[in-house]
Amino acid sequence: xxxxxxxxxxxxxxxxxxxxxxxxxxxxxxxxxxxxxxxxxxxxxxxxxxxxxxxxxxxxxxxxxxxxxxxxxxxxxxxxxxxxxxxxxxxxxxxxxxxxxxxxxxx
Amino acid sequence: xxxxxxxxxxxxxxxxxxxxxxxxxxxxxxxxxxxxxxxxxxxxxxxxxxxxxxxxxxxxxxxxxxxxxxxxxxxxxxxxxxxxxxxxxxxxxxxxxxxxxxxxxxxxxxxxxxxxxxxx
Numbered sequence: 170x171x172x173x174x175x176x177x178x179x180x181x182x183x184x185x186x187x188x189x190x191x192x193x194x195x196x197x198x199x200x201x202x203x204x205x206x207x208x209x210x211x212x213x214x215x216x217x218x219x220x221x222x223x224x225x226x227x228x229x230x231x232x233x234x235x236x237x238x239x240x241x242x243x244x245x246x247x248x249x250x251x252x253x254x255x256x257x258x259x260x261x262x263x264x265x266x267x268x269x270x271x272x273x274x275x276x
Numbered sequence: 277x278x279x280x281x282x283x284x285x286x287x288x289x290x291x292x293x294x295x296x297x298x299x300x301x302x303x304x305x306x307x308x309x310x311x312x313x314x315x316x317x318x319x320x321x322x323x324x325x326x327x328x329x330x331x332x333x334x335x336x337x338x339x340x341x342x343x344x345x346x347x348x349x350x351x352x353x354x355x356x357x358x359x360x361x362x363x364x365x366x367x368x369x370x371x372x373x374x375x376x377x378x379x380x381x382x383x384x385x386x387x388x389x390x391x392x393x394x395x396x
Binding site: 201203205207211212213214215218224256258260263264265266267268269270 | 313315320321322323326335337371373375378379380381382383384386387388389
């Protein structure tokens, strides 16, 4: 299985801040990396696919980058509705895997 | 408007079985691979299983292989997950989600989820 390691597990930030979340794959996954936003009681929402392509309808303040094994999700500027948990997910393999999640909390 | 609606969850004793359903609308169901993903309380997302658009191919995570069976009825736009030999570790919110290909699991749309609690 391809392991994904996200960091940090959680962070505190203020509205207007720039937030960066990292995701490292255990082996080369090219750009088969997606990012989801998850809020309590809601379905996950696809934000970024193919490492850097913004999903239709997702705000442009979300940006994804990276390839190979190292990936980054940047949110700037952070908005009140962005406080949530973010997951990376690899779609390189049929047996997909998710990172452990990064919880973005209000400072 | 794409909709995925899960049903069939509830409380079930350990060792018993349960079948989940997911009805899709607002898209061409028969052209999409369909997945089940779960989230245990306080835990992260875990992919469970996928079935190809025509229902001929299916794949499972190691944690459910041999106990869960994914199936679909394209005439009814419905996805199923037959779960057997359930244990407390299977307690979770279960989500159905689509992808364009079973071999490239990018989840465009998700259902709202259904809760399964395994408890005596």
